[in-house]
Amino acid sequence: MSVDRRAERIIREQIPRIDRSERGAVAEFDDLAGREVEGCLLSRVLGHGADGIVYAAKRDGREVAVKLFFPSAIAKNGPAETRERLELQLDLIGTNLHPNLVEVYAGGEAPQLNTLYLVMELVPGTSLDKLDGKIPPETIPTLAGQLADVARALEAEGLVHRDIKPANIVISDDFKTLKLLDLGIIHQMPAAEDETEERRSGMEFVATPRYSPPEFVWRQEQEDADGAWRAVTFYQIGATLHDMIMGKPLFTGYDKPRVRLYDAVRDHTPEVASENVQGWLIQTVQSCLLKEWRQRLQFVCWEDFFEPTGPVELHQREKRIRLRQLRSEEIRLAKARQVQSAPGPTREQQLWLLNNAFIGEIRTYLLNTPIFPKSRVSEEPRSQQEYVSRFTFESDESRDFPAGSFSHYMLRSTRPSTKPRSCRSVRRLGRCR
Numbered sequence: 001m002s003v004d005r006r007a008e009r010i011i012r013e014q015i016p017r018i019d020r021s022e023r024g025a026v027a028e029f030d031d032l033a034g035r036e037v038e039g040c041l042l043s044r045v046l047g048h049g050a051d052g053i054v055y056a057a058k059r060d061g062r063e064v065a066v067k068l069f070f071p072s073a074i075a076k077n078g079p080a081e082t083r084e085r086l087e088l089q090l091d092l093i094g095t096n097l098h099p100n101l102v103e104v105y106a107g108g109e110a111p112q113l114n115t116l117y118l119v120m121e122l123v124p125g126t127s128l129d130k131l132d133g134k135i136p137p138e139t140i141p142t143l144a145g146q147l148a149d150v151a152r153a154l155e156a157e158g159l160v161h162r163d164i165k166p167a168n169i170v171i172s173d174d175f176k177t178l179k180l181l182d183l184g185i186i187h188q189m190p191a192a193e194d195e196t197e198e199r200r201s202g203m204e205f206v207a208t209p210r211y212s213p214p215e216f217v218w219r220q221e222q223e224d225a226d227g228a229w230r231a232v233t234f235y236q237i238g239a240t241l242h243d244m245i246m247g248k249p250l251f252t253g254y255d256k257p258r259v260r261l262y263d264a265v266r267d268h269t270p271e272v273a274s275e276n277v278q279g280w281l282i283q284t285v286q287s288c289l290l291k292e293w294r295q296r297l298q299f300v301c302w303e304d305f306f307e308p309t310g311p312v313e314l315h316q317r318e319k320r321i322r323l324r325q326l327r328s329e330e331i332r333l334a335k336a337r338q339v340q341s342a343p344g345p346t347r348e349q350q351l352w353l354l355n356n357a358f359i360g361e362i363r364t365y366l367l368n369t370p371i372f373p374k375s376r377v378s379e380e381p382r383s384q385q386e387y388v389s390r391f392t393f394e395s396d397e398s399r400d401f402p403a404g405s406f407s408h409y410m411l412r413s414t415r416p417s418t419k420p421r422s423c424r425s426v427r428r429l430g431r432c433r
């Protein structure tokens, strides 16, 4: 089995496991308004994802957001790993890492609910996944800069968010500020000496396929390669900005049935274009979405998310041309892959083809063999796909052969012809009159 086929099989088996937050998770703990949990008086639900439900709450007279992890999600993701990731988030308390990152206040175990919880700042605004087509284009460059800046700050701390996507971002009502939430699958990048080991374990995480790059969804990431995590981050930022620019989620129209989404991540080069968004940002987003992660890293750097100050340099123009070529090449490769993996004939079609070949052989033999009586063959179309071959034999008394005919149903294996084949065309084959 080829590596691609093997990867494909594994992915298809694992889809339910890696498919984070797009399965329409049923919210547990959705009737706790008015309850007190770990000193927080819960008031209303702010949202929920695959891992937990988030309430607005009052704590020491202050408005906060409280996330309660779904016990089912803890069991699925592994209690030890969930706890470890919660610890990573608690390590950020008081660090004021970045103004565009949700601030964490407290967290731990909530024994009365038999689960884990996290207390955060309550971010006012609307979740970006609820704002399709509503982001004013002129605000997008500023929001892009904020998103890139917070991801860069995390990287400087040796952290990768790994789940940057619209549902994990809140936009303020004036569209001026963006906050990145949900550090639920945050990953501590390894120290140089134990890089390979750590990266391998990092690969086993759960993610959101729609907003994750192909090397990640298809498990092709080079575990020990420099910059592999940065390439993931760039892709996820690009995928998020795609939605802001295009006003619709990435791979819309290429995601049903669900497994088709996985193919789209690998094979569909999304359109990123807008008359109202500056060319430099469109180019950055297209570069972020390059399928090949090493190329992505060659084309994107952190500065590309901020408006260029000087004139467009020659190498930038060359980059633009090269990017266009790479995107065309991606489209060509995907088409070639589709042709390769086009389904073969069904068993029924195979039998028809065998039948046609078999009867065709007999016909050719009969028409060319002088020991048989003179015969004619005519064809009558029955439908676009079927036709009837009629063999008519003359009587040949010398061989004691009575006149007769027989018909045989045939299925066209090539493009159907609407006209019956004339006897003349058959004549060339043999003794038709």
Ligand SMILES: Nc1ncnc2c1ncn2[C@@H]1O[C@H](COP(=O)(O)OP(=O)(O)O)[C@@H](O)[C@H]1O
Pocket (backbone or CB within 6 Å): 021, 046, 047, 048, 049, 050, 051, 052, 053, 054, 065, 067, 102, 120, 121, 122, 123, 124, 127, 167, 168, 169, 170, 181, 182, 183, 184
């Ligand atoms: N601190 C917060 N302030 C306001 N809304 C929040 C906050 N945290 C989460 N939310 C809302 O709750 C939703 C689910 O939270 P999230 O942490 O992403 O859960 P999950 O890990 O299950 O995806 C988010 O999409 C967002 O709408």
Ligand SMILES: [Mg+2]
Pocket (backbone or CB within 6 Å): 021, 049, 050, 167, 168, 182
């Ligand atoms: Mg989330």
